[in-house]
Amino acid sequence: MSEGFDRELEDLPPPLRWREWMARAEAVLFASSDPVPRERLARVVGRDCVLDDLIEDISIELGERPYEIARARGGWLIRTRAKHGAAIRAALGDEDLSRNLTQNEALVLTIIACLQPVTRREIARLTGREVGRELIARLSREGMIARGPRSPEPGAPYSYVTTPEFLLRFGLETLRDLPDFEAMEDAGLLSRRAETALDLPIAAQEEE
Template identity: 70%
Template sequence: MAQKSAEPLDIELADLPQALRWREWMARVEAVLFASSEPVGRDVLARVVGRDCALDLLIEDISAELAGRPYEIARISGGWQFRTRPQHAGAIRMARGEGDATRDLTQNEALVLTIIAYMQPVTRGAISRLTGREVSRDLIARLHRQALIARGPRSPEPGAPYTYVTTPGFLVQFGLESLRDLPDLEALEDAGLLKLAADIALDLPITSEDE
């Protein structure tokens, strides 16, 4: 016996009063975000609401209703995603049995990741020149295993080495919507979060060895 096909979703909901229509759209968007482990883009959410729905305002209304809850909707990597609020991170780690053993980036890893984020695409050799010391393949591999960086295009310099770029996982990890949201380097230094040698000029593009 053939299974009855599901009826198409009514996204316009023209038969409902405006207030009820808006509530139903809110519920649908919240359900889609709740069910996804990745940021959900505008194009995906637009499939479950009507043409006249202002998604940004809709999500603002959902966020307002989540005030006081231990989770929130964050704009990350070009989309929206549910995430727990930072103040509850310790409780979550403890519940998972992780305790204080969660591994943070080492100072060297953080420096290399910062250079890649601001200079991408950039080669390992260029990173070494910036830091004034050799950057090991193991360090690059550790960042790659954490899905923070990936291989970019090959560099035009001799030997055509691979360049490295940050990943969407990097944006998610640090709660950024896009690379445009990276903090100003001077602000990082003033806050004591980034201490660079005086001769490291991250605002200068790095290309070939001779240049």
């Protein structure tokens, strides 16, 4: 921390102290391209500052702004609101933004997120289609998935897991924020024990 930096601001009355802490926290979030963890924000506010309350007050003030504070990877970040995506694409072009996932990629990513660690073979059993290496490679290049442990099944293929970038892109703090797997399994949407393939649209041309 910078020498002489006053975190406590004891010379200010409580309302002004709180406003200054809000401004500091917002400035730190605005300056960072990655989620800011709690311990880093704590460096710019007083020991008695309740960070969750502070962030909530900042979020309320941003209510009419085109950006918002979101939880991600155990911290907070400022991001543009989804409803302004079309305007951003019109101004910047798609090449400056994360591309939208195809239907097939989104489906495979959902299965990996819910069943991880999971192999391509297991995904293929669920979908009734081959899941091509290129599809997996695209998700990997974009940082959405990574290799997990080798599976004990014949050939010891690699399994796949999601990454911190996956959480960030979809505004999740942890994997616990995903839909409840047991509920999806009870509904027949996903199951490792499925004896018959699900009728899901994995493109046939994306075979190995």
